[in-house]
Amino acid sequence: MLQAIWDNIKGLYSLLVGMSITGRYLLSPVETIHYPRQVVADEIMASFRGPIQLTKGKKDPAQTRCISCQMCVKACPGHCLSVTKGDTKAPAQWLYDFSYCCLCGACVETCPTGALEFSHKVYLVTLTREELILDLLADLQKRAAILPESQPVPTANLAPPTVPDVESIGEPK
Amino acid sequence: MDLSLAIFVQIIAAVLLIIALMVGNAVVMVYMERKVAGFIQRRPGPYEVGPWGTLQAVCDSMKLLAKQLYRPGNVDLILYYLAPITAFFPVLLLFLAIPFGPWLTPLPVNDGIVLILAFAGLGVLSNLLAGWASNNKYSLLGAARAVSQTVAYEIPMILALLAVVLQSGSMDLKRITDQQGQWPWEWNIVLQPLAFFIYLVSLVGETNRAPFDLPEAESELTAGFHTEYSGMGFALFFLSEYANMLLVSFVAAVFFLGGYKGPFADGFWWLFLKAYAVMFFMVWIRWTFPRVRFDQLLNINWKWLLPLGLINLWLTAIIVKIAL
Amino acid sequence: MxxxxxxxxxxxxxxxxxxxxxxxxxxxxxxxxxxxxxxxxxxxxxxxxxxxxxxxxxxxxxxxxxxxxxxLGYLHRMHEKMGEVKTPWQFLPNLGRIDYLHPLAWNWAFVGAAEKLAGLTVPPRAEWLRLIGCELNRVGSHLLWWGAFVMDLGGFTPILYAFEEREKINDILQIITGSRLTMSNFRFGGVCADGDSRFFRLIQEFIPYLRERLKMYKGLVTDNVILRRRLEGIGPIDVDMCQRYGATGPILRAAGSPRDTRQDYPYGVYDQVDFPIPTGPVNDSFGRYLVRLVEIETSLSIVEQALKAIPEGPIMMEKAPKVTWKLPAGESYMAVEGARGQICVHLVSDGGQTPYRVKLRAPGFSNLSLFAEAAQGTILADAIAILGSLDLVIPEVDR
Structure with missing residues (x-):
């Protein structure tokens, strides 16, 4: 009986300990990042592997290094790539269906010319599934048009205006 | 009491004000609950609607009002729709006896606590009806739990209040308030700490709040007795739950914390401040502790609170007798 | 009718x-x-x-x-069949999806089985990176279990505290895996990315931080009288029952049997680290709870040793297998210790483009199967507590 009473008193004390812990956190500042107004630091985002993109060419940034060898298309477990060969080695069309992509990196690692890389787009949101079929050549042109030292130009679909330029952190150092 | 026209008008006005109070209380409590939960969990809580999310509760209530009343098949129609109404209406009467200020009692009755306890017992009926009529096994289990829990926790609650009643020699809430002083050390909590503790525990049990939220324990019973209610049906349960919380907090404030009396200036603001402090405590423990098991819940009641309440009542009786 | x-x-x-x-x-x-x-x-x-x-x-x-x-069967995604129709390389990202809480252990089981079959040697730095990733992942898995378990018991706040730590672990693992949930950085013959200085710095900051937080966990949850009375004596599972159902991992260790694949059949560089195997003081739900909390500390100490021991060097073997790599004919078997128990992969190949058969042994499946016996005769709330203490991940159970 006495033992039970003593146990209950100890139990009540443990409840007080719990309340003091939550009470302390109640008064401490919040931990979360409030998304549209704040974003995750670039440093954290830089290692994130988002949807793939074509790397910029060595001489002309708008020129892809892809030679349409179809290695990536064969390697892809999700069958989400389609590369159409043009008149020359360079591809005429480079479509990438992100809705099927599992971000495994098979394409990036098989590419013999290093024409593919992971982007760091975290804020990729679309309203329809069709918008997830990305035209990587057009994307490359768009990125090449932005000079590295210029101010970030936010793209309408990819990120809200306050997001810092995710391109700038994706460049190989 | 002769029911003259003046009293009739007074009651009507009071009931209207009380409905406004109930709805306003639900709005404030939803906001407080979510903000406190947010800050305890280190996130901002409601943030988008209105400044600091203050209009979030209004938004939610609009949503509940506009929602379709979905009724599952095979329910007991009359009881199913009666249950939320039975939950809501008794609560209106309960506030009539609360002395909000020195001159501000909706219905001055000389045994107000009897009125409150009598009608508070009706709340469990609605849970039972809702659980039975929903034709859902989770609801049924929730209802069974609700009944045995509420019936059990009423007893230590009454015992704790009786100790104060014995001490002050009156069942009139106004007189109990008047016997306490302005300053915290003149309140009944100093004389009756054990009764206050028992009341505090059984108040959580009586209002089915975590950690004693067994009737609606969502990890076991999804949502307990109101699983099958949507829209306003759910909103009425919600409203009456918060109104019940407010009521037991008012009673706690009146019996133990000096009611409308407080330092510097007496008035309803002190009553509200104290009641919301008690409610803040309830919100705080909800977001801190795990839920107790059902047999433990009843064990706490029958094996600890009830004997403690009896001992407390007995001691109070002896001391009152000697002192007189 | x-x-x-x-x-x-x-x-x-x-x-x-x-x-x-x-x-x-x-x-x-x-x-x-x-x-x-x-x-x-x-x-x-x-x-x-x-x-x-x-x-x-x-x-x-x-x-x-x-x-x-x-x-079962509401989340069956035919991972074993997918293993038979895809090349081993293409099947790799699936492994992270089987158990989304401890993906790196599944990676290791499959990659290890293939490496055993083909006789590949992994560079030491890659082995240590695998170990660090796997152990941090285990900590993350146990943390999420901790929060979800307390949520089953009705406490809503701890899961968000657990997520704070978990996000920090994800930040660390993202550096070497590139993703935050279904990680897959294992390659046949190494790992795909090296840890940079930030990776090691973050781990070194994280370990003391988590040790501090574990004290808070103790005060908030472990010592809490409500939780203790909910768990103590509930759902005892003894060694005999574990053996009958094939339960492994923390459940078996809480039952009192110090079985841990990391020490019984060391793989990778687990033979070079020194760690105790926590066994439960009691074999009930609370014992399983305690064993997992101790395992978090054990994993942290393993990571600490690994940080000291990790050598410089390549992270991929030379002439590492390409995507179209064919497994040589034969069969191999690999068992690793996941957060939920022993993960086994049995790989049979006839030398073709794709493996002949991939058998995945999920610990959660065996652990779940003892639930029916353990929960018999308990109160519904206790059954929920037992279910939570088994630490189930349904995608893994159904595969």
Missing amino acids: TGCNLGFINPLSVLENPGTMAGDFYSRNFEKKAVPGRIILNLGPQHPSTHGVLRVLCELDGEYVARCEPV
């Missing part, structure tokens, strides 16, 4: 005969014989405490679980 005995019910017949045809095939055939006062309760597949789409049919006598039976 339509006389149909399968899952299909004519909706009109339910309206005409309320109660007689309700439920599907399982729930209508679950009841062995109608006992007055007993009800069949269908916990799941959509139920707040079944962590996904587990379905448990219970025969309740009042609140007591007279009999219960888990019904």
Whole structure:
């Protein structure tokens, strides 16, 4: 009986300990990042592997290094790539269906010319599934048009205006 | 009491004000609950609607009002729709006896606590009806739990209040308030700490709040007795739950914390401040502790609170007798 | 009655005969014989405490679980079949999706089996990176289990505290894996990315931070009297029962048997680290709870040793297999210690483009199967507590 009473008193004390812990956190500042107004630091985002993109060419940034060898298309477990060969080695069309992509990196690692890389787009949101079929050549042109030292130009679909330029952190150092 | 026209008008006005109070209380409590939960969990809580999310509760209530009343098949129609109404209406009467200020009692009755306890017992009926009529096994289990829990926790609650009643020699809430002083050390909590503790525990049990939220324990019973209610049906349960919380907090404030009396200036603001402090405590423990098991819940009641309440009542009786 | 005995019910017949045809095939055939006062309760597949789409049919006598039976198959995604139709390389990202809480252990099991079969040697730095990733991942998995378990018991706040730590672990693992949930950085013959200085700095900051937080966990949850009385003495599972059902991992260790694949059959560089195997003081739910919390500390100490021991060097073997790599004919078997128990991969290859058979042994499946026996005769709330203490990940159970 006495033992039970003593146990209950100890139990009540443990409840007080719990309340003091939550009470302390109640008064401490919040931990979360409030998304549209704040974003995750670039440093954290830089290692994130988002949807793939074509790397910029060595001489002309708008020129892809892809030679349409179809290695990536064969390697892809999700069958989400389609590369159409043009008149020359360079591809005429480079479509990438992100809705099927599992971000495994098979394409990036098989590419013999290093024409593919992971982007760091975290804020990729679309309203329809069709918008997830990305035209990587057009994307490359768009990125090449932005000079590295210029101010970030936010793209309408990819990120809200306050997001810092995710391109700038994706460049190989 | 002769029911003259003046009293009739007074009651009507009071009931209207009380409905406004109930709805306003639900709005404030939803906001407080979510903000406190947010800050305890280190996130901002409601943030988008209105400044600091203050209009979030209004938004939610609009949503509940506009929602379709979905009724599952095979329910007991009359009881199913009666249950939320039975939950809501008794609560209106309960506030009539609360002395909000020195001159501000909706219905001055000389045994107000009897009125409150009598009608508070009706709340469990609605849970039972809702659980039975929903034709859902989770609801049924929730209802069974609700009944045995509420019936059990009423007893230590009454015992704790009786100790104060014995001490002050009156069942009139106004007189109990008047016997306490302005300053915290003149309140009944100093004389009756054990009764206050028992009341505090059984108040959580009586209002089915975590950690004693067994009737609606969502990890076991999804949502307990109101699983099958949507829209306003759910909103009425919600409203009456918060109104019940407010009521037991008012009673706690009146019996133990000096009611409308407080330092510097007496008035309803002190009553509200104290009641919301008690409610803040309830919100705080909800977001801190795990839920107790059902047999433990009843064990706490029958094996600890009830004997403690009896001992407390007995001691109070002896001391009152000697002192007189 | 339509006389149909399968899952299909004519909706009109339910309206005409309320109660007689309700439920599907399982729930209508679950009841062995109608006992007055007993009800069949269908916990799941959509139920707040079944962590996904587990379905448990219970025969309740009042609140007591007279009999219960888990019904599986709501999240079956044919991972084993996919292993047979894809090349080993292409099957790799699937491994992270089998158990989304401890993906790197599954990676290791499959990659290890393939490496054993092909006789590949992994560079030492890659082995240590694998170990660090796997252990941090285990910590993350146990943290999430901790929060979800307390949420099953009705405490809502701890899971968000656990997520704070988990996000920090994800930040660290993202550097070497590139993703935050279904990680997959293992390659045949190495790992795909090296840890940079930030990676090691973050780990060194994280370890003391988590040790501080574990003290807070103790005060908030472990010492809490409500939690203790909910768990102590609930659902005892002894070694014999574990052996009958093939339960492994923290459940077996809490039962008192110090079995850990990391020490019994060391793989990678686990033979070079020194760590104790925590065994439970008691074999009930609280013992399983304590064992997992101690395992978090054990994993942290393993990571600390690994940080000291990790050498410089390449992270991929030379001439590492390409995507179209064919496994040589033969079969191999690899067992690793996951957060939930022993993960085994049995790989059979006939030398073709794709493996002949990939058998994945998920610890959660065996652990779940003892639930029916452990929960028999308990109160519904205790059954939920036992279910939580088994630490189930339904995608892994169903595969």
